[in-house]
Amino acid sequence: MTISQNAFLAILLHGVGSNGDDLEPLGKSWQARVPNVTFVSPNAPERCDFSSGYQWFSVAGVTPENRPARVSAARPAFDAVISSIVEEHGFSDKLDRVVFVGFSQGTIMSLDAVASGRWPVAGVIGFSGRLASEKPLTPAKDTKILLVHGTSDSVIPSWETEKAETELKALGMQVETVIEPGLGHTISIGGADRACGFLETLVKA
Template sequence: MTVLQNSLLVILLHGVGSNGADLAPLGESWKARLPNAVFVSPNAPERSSFGAGYQWFSVAGVTEENRPARITAARPAFDTVISDIIEENGFDGHLDRVVLVGFSQGTIMSLDAIASGRWPVAAVVGFSGRLATEHPIKPSAETRVLLVHGTSDPVIPSWETEKAETELKAAGVSVETVIEPGLGHTISIGGADRAADFLETIAGKQARPTA
């Protein structure tokens, strides 16, 4: 299968208790600016521990101490979801054209995917998340990252994004951060637009025919 010039596979990863359909409109809003991109918004593999939606890992009784182990345990199921999407859409062997976009727990898993070295994708866009991967981290320096977070987030504080930026930059990753004053645990129109700008840059960087 031929991967089109300027094409990207953008995989949108929702937060805990949500589902793929909730995040899919974000991809729809980017289509006009990224006409050659493929957008996929899957459900996480587990039903939520709290009875509604899905989860990448359980947050029931989660603590700073046990969160990294839960993320590690969630990797096989996460990797299966990502691998299947890449194969189904003809991007095998083209991780340089794959982008992970996460919200909240989806950001946690996206950042773990690159920080662990398992998925050296073109880029990650993370909204309202944190880096909670066990150290040492070993991301690819080729992956670019955009992190967006609101200062009034009551679920995950915005300093978690600043901490992630520091740790990823120390590991050699190019990171851009947008901290939005007064924004809660959500994706703003401005944040979505900034992400679209970023994705256009990623698409342009990869603008070469690939067989």
Template sequence: MTKKLVIFLHGVGSNGNDLAGLGPHWAPRLPGVAFAAPDAPFRFDHGPGYQWFSLDAITPQNRAARLIAARSAFDATLHALLSAQQIARPENVLLVGFSQGSMMALDALASGRWPLAGVVAFSGRLATPDPLTPRCQTPVLLAHGRVDAVIPWEESESAALRLKTTGLPVETLFENGVGHAISGTGAQRAVSFIARCFGLTDAL
């Protein structure tokens, strides 16, 4: 069986260990799937941890430029992981992002740079500027708490609408009473989604 890889992409000011713990919990549901949880390539501006791009003086007007400037370092991080895992095709890779990591995951797909097996984006937003140009029909799951005080849940609702206009299959999970976090329900929905993306539904 062709090797499959899930890559976790953490939020700003955090590190790879923040999401890595999901791997052991999900592994029984995803037999034969490997997991990786890299640190973002840049040190966080305001303390320990890492960031995919700086939030200093960021605005809705300059966010897309920050995202685009971060692409080369992001892509280098992923290419290094694929090489280490001896995976030649991005179609065998699925990205799971949280917050800023979700922005990077969605941008990797929406910009057409990465033809992935799937994307799970928790508590994120689609900051990629139009036109969106995904290269394949990659399934997407957007999960967001309705009381998120960091990134409003409507950002994921907007992302779903934009991604659907490109023909991508998009699923959403909007949870009452959940803030800027990954809930137990969200994690369970995600692992089921990933299993389907990798054709492992018989293992559930």
């Protein structure tokens, strides 16, 4: 597939129990500002344990202690989904023009993908997530990261984003964070706008 010289690919990665259709409107809302970006919003590879949606890994009985192993176990299926999309759209040798946009569990998998060094993409935009990867980490240090989180998130506390920022910066990664007062486990209009601005900067770099 032939792609234009300034084209980018953004892969939107949903949270547990959701599906690709839930994040598709986010890409559509950004399209006018970043017309050179193709947005793809796949389903996670597994049916969810507790709903009609999908999951990147099971959260049944998940604990802080066993979560990293579950993230690692989910890597092959995650990588298969990403590889298929990247290949289909002609970006296999252009990962510096690929961006991951995650929400919740999608953010966890996106951060793991770059922190482990498996996917040296241009950037990660992560909403309401955490860094839950097994150590040691060997990150793709050229990847730029924006993390957005609300202080009233009852699913994943916002301190997880602050902790992720500290750990990723210690590894030499470039990380920006936006902590939104009073916001729950969702994406606000303001957060989406800030994220789109970050994406604009990436694609114009």
